[in-house]
Amino acid sequence: xxxxxxxxxxKRFGGLQALSDxxxxxxxxxxxxxxxxxxxxxxxxxxxxxxxLIPDTGSVMFxxxxxxxxxxxxxxxxGISRVFQTPEIFGDLTVMENMLIPCLAKRDGAFQLNGWxxxxxxxxxxxxxxxxxxxxxxxxxxxxxxASMSRGxxxxxxxxxxxxxxxxxxxxxxxTAGMARADxxxxxxxxxxxxxxxxxxxxxxxxxxxxxxxxxxxxTVLAQGTPLVxxxxxxxxxxxxxxxxxxxxxxxxx
Amino acid sequence: MFGLEKRDTFLLGxxxxxxxxxxxxxxxxxxxxxxxxxxxxxxxxxQRFVIFGIFAIGFNILFGLTGYLSFGHAAFLGVGSxxxxxxxxxxxxxxxxxxxxxxxMAGLFSALIGFISLRRxxxxxxxxxxxxxxxxxxxxxxxxxxxxxxxxxxxxxxxDPQYLQSASAPAxxxxxxxxxxxxxTLFFGGWTFTFSVGYYFCAAFLIxxxxxxxxxxxxxxxxxxxxxxxxxxRMNYTGLNTRPYTLAAFxxxxxxxxxxxxxxxxxxxxxxxxxxxxxxxxxxxxMTILGGAGTLIGPVLGAGFIKYFENIxxxxxxxxxxxxxxxxxxxxxxxxxxIIHPFVGKGWHLTLGLLFMLVVIFLPGGLVEGGQxxxxxxxxxxxxxxxxxSDAAQQRSEAAE
Numbered sequence: 198x199x200x201x202x203x204x205x206x207x208k209r210f211g212g213l214q215a216l217s218d219x220x221x222x223x224x225x226x227x228x229x230x231x232x233x234x235x236x237x238x239x240x241x242x243x244x245x246x247x248x249x250l251i252p253d254t255g256s257v258m259f260x261x262x263x264x265x266x267x268x269x270x271x272x273x274x275x276g277i278s279r280v281f282q283t284p285e286i287f288g289d290l291t292v293m294e295n296m297l298i299p300c301l302a303k304r305d306g307a308f309q310l311n312g313w314x315x316x317x318x319x320x321x322x323x324x325x326x327x328x329x330x331x332x333x334x335x336x337x338x339x340x341x342x343x344a345s346m347s348r349g350x351x352x353x354x355x356x357x358x359x360x361x362x363x364x365x366x367x368x369x370x371x372x373t374a375g376m377a378r379a380d381x382x383x384x385x386x387x388x389x390x391x392x393x394x395x396x397x398x399x400x401x402x403x404x405x406x407x408x409x410x411x412x413x414x415x416x417t418v419l420a421q422g423t424p425l426v427x428x429x430x431x432x433x434x435x436x437x438x439x440x441x442x443x444x445x446x447x448x449x450x451x
Numbered sequence: 452m453f454g455l456e457k458r459d460t461f462l463l464g465x466x467x468x469x470x471x472x473x474x475x476x477x478x479x480x481x482x483x484x485x486x487x488x489x490x491x492x493x494x495x496x497x498q499r500f501v502i503f504g505i506f507a508i509g510f511n512i513l514f515g516l517t518g519y520l521s522f523g524h525a526a527f528l529g530v531g532s533x534x535x536x537x538x539x540x541x542x543x544x545x546x547x548x549x550x551x552x553x554x555x556m557a558g559l560f561s562a563l564i565g566f567i568s569l570r571r572x573x574x575x576x577x578x579x580x581x582x583x584x585x586x587x588x589x590x591x592x593x594x595x596x597x598x599x600x601x602x603x604x605x606x607x608x609x610x611d612p613q614y615l616q617s618a619s620a621p622a623x624x625x626x627x628x629x630x631x632x633x634x635x636t637l638f639f640g641g642w643t644f645t646f647s648v649g650y651y652f653c654a655a656f657l658i659x660x661x662x663x664x665x666x667x668x669x670x671x672x673x674x675x676x677x678x679x680x681x682x683x684x685r686m687n688y689t690g691l692n693t694r695p696y697t698l699a700a701f702x703x704x705x706x707x708x709x710x711x712x713x714x715x716x717x718x719x720x721x722x723x724x725x726x727x728x729x730x731x732x733x734x735x736x737x738m739t740i741l742g743g744a745g746t747l748i749g750p751v752l753g754a755g756f757i758k759y760f761e762n763i764x765x766x767x768x769x770x771x772x773x774x775x776x777x778x779x780x781x782x783x784x785x786x787x788x789x790i791i792h793p794f795v796g797k798g799w800h801l802t803l804g805l806l807f808m809l810v811v812i813f814l815p816g817g818l819v820e821g822g823q824x825x826x827x828x829x830x831x832x833x834x835x836x837x838x839x840x841s842d843a844a845q846q847r848s849e850a851a852e
Contacts, residue, residue, distance in 0.1 A: 247688065273690035285688070287681040290674070298678055299689050301671050307692040310699055312672040317456065319671060362690065
């Protein structure tokens with residue numbers, strides 16, 4: 198049922214207890230949002246899930262297997278793909294090449310010394326990449342250098358690259374940070390479409406409440422490194438503890 | 452889609468034609484004319500062109516594709532040379548076992564150094580490779596004297612065993628009897644063209660090396676190497692382990708360097724420690740950047756350019772300069788000679804340095820970018836080398852901005 202199970206995770210940086218006793222359970226094929234004010238530990242938690250950080254205590258289980266101690270590329274091969282706050286793409290490469298790399302990584306694994314085969318000979322991979330680009334309405338940009346695209350397109354490409362790997366869990370780290378309203382709405386529509394069309398679990402960290410309430414089926418509120426409440430969007434909206442965490446004095450805010 | 456196959460074939464054709472006809476192309480001036488000193492078509496120099504071309508092509512697979520700047524590749528060149536000379540000493544003057552061992556030893560040595568150095572990236576990687584190369588140089592120069600013959604350099608003595616050397620075979624590195632130093636000279640009018648066995652032997656390897664480089668550049672593996680340069684973070688989060696990719700690139704380029712070192716020894720059967728010094732490592736960096744890092748033909752152009760300067764400009768002395776300006780009044784003649792003097796002869800490094808600065812500032816994509824811009828000016832319809840390389844050169848200039 199739960200594809201991702203976080204139990205009693207704690208992480209300390211020197212004198213700062215960034216995470217303490219975090220418990221989180223993400224149900225399969227759901228959209229789960231993690232929200233919280235700045236410094237609540239959202240990014241630290243995410244980094245613990247993808248292998249960038251190793252928690253001091255607790256366990257992180259993905260699909261029944263522990264991810265702790267595994268390197269980011271190993272965790273990705275298990276089926277977790279990550280979208281970054283600022284789009285991380287291969288800027289020097291063309292859009293098509295950007296799409297081919299995750300396709301090849303999915304097929305060939307973490308390393309393949311195929312210096313003798315030719316890219317143009319990878320017909321099935323090229324077809325797959327083109328299909329993905331067509332789905333994303335980016336096929337006409339396939340020869341562009343990825344770095345020369347707009348920020349919205351870069352985000353779209355990054356999500357497409359993650360999806361090309363058919364991940365079971367897609368992690369998004371503030372996918373609409375710094376975006377114009379129109380781009381934000383496009384991204385929401387894109388994520389909704391992904392959710393409807395695929396068997397995929399989405400975990401999203403987000404500041405923008407508009408995004409969170411348009412997408413999430415469940416929301417965990419994090420404050421000062423520990424989960425405050427976990428509930429459905431409707432009940433989170435009016436929750437006094439959440440208001441307090443976000444707005445400080447609750448009576449003033451009301 | 453990646454409609455580059457035809458262009459790559461064309462590029463390979465250009466390289467084949469240039470190398471095969473180099474004895475003509477590099478000797479445009481009659482042997483007794485005043486310009487004859489600009490002729491580069493003599494075997495010794497032509498061999499250097501192609502050998503260092505191979506070295507630079509290999510270096511470019513590491514630096515041009517992955518962006519890892521090694522300052523220690525001369526160590527692998529040196530290992531290749533020592534290995535080849537040892538094969539001459541122990542077995543025979545046949546170059547085949549010498550080159551095989553040179554490539555294998557350089558491969559093993561680069562796997563060891565690469566494994567350690569690639570734990571770091573950027574400037575730290577460069578410093579680590581530099582440190583290893585200098586250690587290798589010092590080992591070769593003093594500590595390992597029994598193997599390297601120290602500062603004298605490793606050479607072949609009549610007392611060497613040479614177990615497989617037959618009495619009829621030439622007493623010089625040879626390919627099944629064809630000695631590397633044998634040549635035929637063709638006199639045509641005032642021109643003299645020399646065709647040497649050694650040069651064509653090296654040229655065959657250059658063509659092979661260039662072909663392999665094209666295959667690597669156009670392979671999924673080559674694309675992954677460019678991805679390493681572009682964004683390692685994204686690679687790690689796309690399920691790709693960057694370490695073996697960079698190590699493979701490092702070892703491949705080390706083996707290219709070993710081949711180049713082996714060929715150097717095959718052309719002239721001795722190996723000295725100075726071949727491993729950091730200046731030699733720096734030279735291949737200059738060649739690659741000058742020609743155009745990340746482009747296919749750039750490193751070959753850069754290698755030819757630098758070796759030409761080293762050998763031709765270094766030969767111009769004051770007597771030659773006086774000969775050039777003899778038509779001027781004495782005072783002006785002396786003044787002109789005095790102005791040009793620091794830039795030629797022993798001062799050729801100064802000219803090279805100035806040229807290098809000009810290229811890096813105005814043509815960050817190297818000579819290839821220069822060719823491309825010229826091509827754009829003339830708007831020729833034929834596919835020139837520049838347009839083939841446009842991708843890499845364009846990235847380079849974007850990165851520079």
